[in-house]
Amino acid sequence: MIIIGEKINGSIPKTATAIAEKNETFIRNLAKKQSAARASYIDVCASVSPEKELETIKWLVDLVQAESEVPISLDSPNANIFKDAIKFCKKPGLINSVSMEGDKIDQVFPVIAETGWNCVALLCDNSGIPQSAAQRVLIFKEILKKAESHKIDPSRLFIDPVVEMLCTSEDGIATVTETIREVKKICPPVHITSGASNISYNLPMRKFINRAFIILCMSAGMDSAIIDPANEDMLALIFATEALLGKDEMCMEYIGAYRDGLFGEVKA
Amino acid sequence: MIIIGEKINGSIPKTATAIAEKNETFIRNLAKKQSAARASYIDVCASVSPEKELETIKWLVDLVQAESEVPISLDSPNANIFKDAIKFCKKPGLINSVSMEGDKIDQVFPVIAETGWNCVALLCDNSGIPQSAAQRVLIFKEILKKAESHKIDPSRLFIDPVVEMLCTSEDGIATVTETIREVKKICPPVHITSGASNISYNLPMRKFINRAFIILCMSAGMDSAIIDPANEDMLALIFATEALLGKDEMCMEYIGAYRDGLFGEVKA
Structure with missing residues (x-):
């Protein structure tokens, strides 16, 4: 299982405080713990205002790399930041993420094409998150075409089927597991990844929903997860x-x- | 989910001691706890010598029924005991279990045919536990025929696919999940049940194996489990x-x- 350690993320209140206070020890500890717990990547998400994002990413990446050999997962909603941010990294890691929304892919794929960087790709586009598995698979096919045109091997793609809240869903995670099965059938070398927090939003005892969710997705073919490995x-x-x-x-x-x-x- | 509470079983050391010492409070507590935790059946397994089994079952069943309205699951390796034991029960419950081994079915099916009793049926026969899912499905078809000949509706059967140790398996639980899917495809009204303790035998931290096992079997179509609901x-x-x-x-x-x-x- 390819585990992407999720803890260094400015959308987590304690991490946000550590970032705001430039608390090096806190960030280093998160890196050390996740590395010891066998994370395959350590995610770094600044979650700060755009004008501060690049310098914050640099600060975080430097701290992580001082503690761990684990490759970085660069996590930002701004596709234009990756071309500068990958320069901070000692070794190729993971771009988190692109999608068919806007020109994200057209910004990112040329940057990583001739590198060893991998890339998370979400199955959504300018219309948002498709309702059906069939529509998500169509988006996957478009992403695959774009990757081919940049000579990015499918094994470098981490497809995220996009997970919505369980509490308002009508068929549980059937759309997600069907998407995973279809994508793996069409192109076995791609990886499938997902976070586990959206699914349990607004429900009590979220940890149980999250755990069962990961297990069920693994049985459908998911081979990566964005979680706390500790x-x-x-x-x-x-x-x-x-x-x-x-x-x-x-x-x-x-x-x-x-x-x-x-x-x-x-x-x- | 149809949960069969497993705690009143003489093969569990603490329960064995309570049975040996005629500790009524201990047994009553197990009944109360499992009933409060929404068990659909409370399993009663004496695990004593054959000459003491019937009186021990009666003692246990009486205690459970004094504490709870939940139907009894009568659990014994001796098929000939069920015809007497069902008389102790105030309401129809579950026979646990028959199989195609020996004349178990021919002893039990006539006894429950015109009652409301349900029945667990293991997919093994005189040759033991079949290696493949296909062979287990063949046994299922024989059991189904026997049930039909006694006019026992398939919805009264709880099929146990038979689970062996994970630590010596070559393909994980693929045989079990394939068996579950096939059985449910052939006859959707049957229930599928399993315990979760055999799978983790000889492994550390068994609880994690047991939990993931139940979740994966549920995704294959299992709708019942023999567990501790508390x-x-x-x-x-x-x-x-x-x-x-x-x-x-x-x-x-x-x-x-x-x-x-x-x-x-x-x-x-």
Whole structure:
């Protein structure tokens, strides 16, 4: 499972405070913890005003890279910022994100085309988030064409099926899981990723919705998630699910992660 | 979700001690807790020597029925005991279990044919547990024929796909989920049930394997589980999964169970 550590995000109140107060220790700790919990990428999202965003990203990226070898996931709603921000990174990481909205892809794909950078692509466009899986798959096909025209291999794409609130949905996550299955059928090399917080918005005990959501999406073919890897229960369920889905021979990864203390304290 | 409360089982050491010591309070408490946590059935398994089994079942059933209106799941490896044991029960419940092994079905189906009793049926026979899903489905078809010949409606059957240890499996739970999907395709009215403890045998942190297992089986079509309903995390994940699978309109069941305190203490 490709885990994108979500904790260094200015939309999380504690992280926002740390950013505002230039609290280096706080940011370094988040990087260290997520790195130790086996994040494949560490997401960096400034969530500040546009004129301060680039300098804030630089400050965050420098701190993360001082603590960890894990590649950066550059997270911004402003597609024009990535071309400068990737220069702060010691190694190729993940752009988070593009979509068929506006000219995002046309700004980002040329920048990463001849690099080792990967890219999250959301299945939405100028009309917003499509209602049906079929419409989302159409957007996927357009994204795939754009990637091909820039010679970006599909394996460098992390497709986000786009998740809305469960509490107002009529068919649960059927649209999301159908989208995942279709996208993987059309192009097996692409990765599928998602965050887990939108789904549980406005519901109590959100953690249970989030955990079951990730497991159900994994069974549909999702192989990446934007989560807190230091959340031991979530991480243990992800390792358990990989084993149950037959992707962990003899449960060696599950047992290894347990022995390394990733699921909580190991009793002597 | 049809939950079969598993706690009154003599193979659990604490319950075995309570049975040996005739500790009425202990058994009554297990009945009360599982009933409050919305068990659909309360399983009663004596796990004592054959000559003591019937009297032990009676003692247990009487205690459960003194505390709860929830129907009994009569659990025994001895098919010949059910004909006497159902007489102790105030209302029809669940026989747990028959299979195509020996003459179990031929002993039990005539006894429950003209009653309201339901029945768990395991997909194994005299050769043991079949390797493939296709072979398990063949056993299912034989069980279905036997049920038809006794005019037992398929909706009264709880099919158990039979779960083996994950740590020695080669393809995870693919055989189990394929069996579930096939059985539900052949005969949608049947229920599918399973326990969650065999799967995690010999692995550390078994609870995570058990929880992810139930969620993945639910996504394949399982609608019943033999678990501890007073386990708040497991119960919350089950309610969350039902909502995510689109079986809980506007998440009203999930929210209701939360408000009733079934997922842990509700903050004022």
